[in-house]
Amino acid sequence: HVDHHKIHFDEEVDGNIYFGNDGGVYWKSGTASPKDRNFGYNITQFYGGAIHPEAGKNYYLAGSQDNNSLQMQGPTSPSEGVVVRGGDGMLCHIDQEDGKYQIVSSQNGNWSLSTNYGDTFSGGLGANGRWVCASDIDKETKIAYIQTGSGDLYRWRLSSGDEELIDVDGFNLSGGGDVATIFVDDNVSNRVYLGTYNGIVLRLDGANEGDVVASENIGSFTGSVSSVDVEYGNPDHILVTLSNYGVTSVYETTNGGDNWTAVGGNIPDMPVRWGIFSPVDPTQALLATEVGVWATELLDGSNTTWYPSQSDKGIPLTRVDQLRVRRSDNMVLAATYGRGLFTTDIFMDPVADMFIDRIGYLNAPLRFLGEQAINASSWAWDLGDGTTSSVENLTHSYGNIGTYPVSLTINDDLTKESDVKILPDRGLPYIPGTGNYGGDFESNTEQYGVFTVSGSSFSRGNSEIEGKNGVKSGANAFVLGIDEPYYQNGTHSMLYLPNFNMEDDGIYEFSFWSKFSLNNGYDGFRVEYSTDRGQSWEQLGSDDDENWYNFKNNNLEGAGWPQGASYFSGQRSSYKNFKLNISSLAGNKDVAFRFVFKASNSGNFRGLAIDDVEISKFEGELLTKLLSFSGEFTDPTEITLSWLTQPEYFCQRFEVERSYNGFDFEEIETIYAEGGTSSEMHSYDMVTLGQRQLQFFRLKVISENAAEDYNYEFYSPTIVMRRKLEGTEVSLVFPNPIEDQIFLTFTDILDGEASYELFAANGQLVLKGVIAEGSPTGIIDVPASLAPGVYVLSVETATGNEQSFKLLKN
Known part of the structure; x- marks a missing residue:
């Protein structure tokens, strides 16, 4: 976020940092990306919002202080906001005919336009306006009327992009009396109302044409006009609000402005920032005020009684800047300056609706939410069991596993039906040939389920x-939009697998085959896991993992997945196998998996197919094992060391050590493990100088896991790297004078035992023995006597090579 106010380092947990900024609270641990920690903490300051005209559609635009212009949409509730214009988000509008034209703004009247139902926004108009630039859209002519400091008014033709300055006859609206609010009257074609900062309400007829537009002053008030509303179906019934202290804040006329009646009634002395007539009863109204939304049951002059929001229900008692009505279903949207966006369905007809967790696991709680129903007064659930x-x-x-029919009846006569599928528990491994394997999707259909949002x-x-055609094996795969030439924009579909027992320590691997044709970056799918029987889900793996996700959304706006997410995207014309080590999940009794696909709102692409899902479990000893360690001269002065491992169990690193006598080693390089915990074979190599005739190398293999208090270390056998040397003989004998031990360095690994004899100066044999094969070194213990x-x-190798060395004993 660009506006940070507090950074706090956690004194108890090393690496944890908390950030406080104008976007709320964020948390970062170690090298991971910061994560939003604002669930239930709603402090966004909105200047305005807009609602899609289609009844029941959860699609909104909103302009937020320090948090951009946002697009929010979802099938049952709005998603996280997608930034469609940066800066301080201000007022925004959606064409109320079909939503094709949409505009958003930042400070001082800088506007962006979408002509494709919000799929994309591009630069539009620079109006040189106020901090919050007054505006409105005429749904009939597709004209946006916008306040400007460059003249009286801007007329922006959204279908053509033409920008026209209007001279409002008889008024100078570019000075201190400029436009504070704009309202387009749906009752009379091309009629626009302007409210000014010096309390004047102007009515413009024929505002769609001409450089000069005639106006009529229909009201003069004390204060700044904050909103104008006209009753839908009655052009003479008008409501005006003012946003000042010490003034009458609300006025009503029923004769087109010939006479005005103050209807502020008991409203406290505070700014009223917006007002609307009730969408179902024009004798009632709602006000957006400094302390929440106030409502009246009857506009009755000075006797009008206004009621604030209830403290235990509805919108909080905070500043509200704007109210918007959707005529198709009478939903009302409120934009608060500090507590986010709110909607109410109080004016809507009753509709039976519900949200349920369609896929679940044995004995795990699922949600059944009747709050999705509109204007319900009673609820009758039947959960199918x-x-x-x-x-x-x-x-x-x-x-018990199975599919259960679920129904919700509201108000005794409106019913919504759906179903829930409960998936089984499974053991591991989950591979072909094991009992009840269903990952090939050929049988055992009780093991998987689909929930499409x-x-x-x-x-x-x-x-x-x-x-997306074809299968990897058998006759079935799971295909997105199996009979559709292109999957639908905004798709969100999930494929669920069983709940698996991973309680045993072990090496586990998740794999599947897939092919796909997706909008690169904007659309994609990923695998998620749950360790609490589906109550919460996390991304499995990342784009850093080999042979896994191929895309990470770093800064792509408008994508189906949020920024920071990793997923599969783009094109894969034939089936490919994807694998991920999931041994980090070992120790969990419950681990469920699902595939999740999300699409943006643009493009035409085919889809994807998934087949042959497997979860393997390594059955061998859980220790890192070194299969080989060798070296070769790859250049006259260069040695390449190579080694193989299988498996790796918590393997962290390899310390490469070198010696010139076979006994005294020093570390020359650290190579970090690739597998960590993996049943796969992993190969490593490194290059070092090889100028000497004789060198010795060994590996120290280090496996550890602090969380499990696990540590296992071992050395590889020593290897010998030599040049211009033939056979096997003693290269060094030390120390001399000898002490309690004699150390022998050979020019190669002993292939057979070497024998030795120690003679005194008079020829007497005082010591004899053998040095075991398989090592390039030997140690002789010297008697204390x-x-x-x-x-x-005298030393003789197994090949008959005999050497003698003169030694001194002090």
């Missing part, structure tokens, strides 16, 4: 459409 309830929202779990759905079968003097050490 004999359980009924009359509460609005509840949780329920099922003790919006758009196209995963279906089991074999598509004939190029880009050996007298000082001169000795001769």
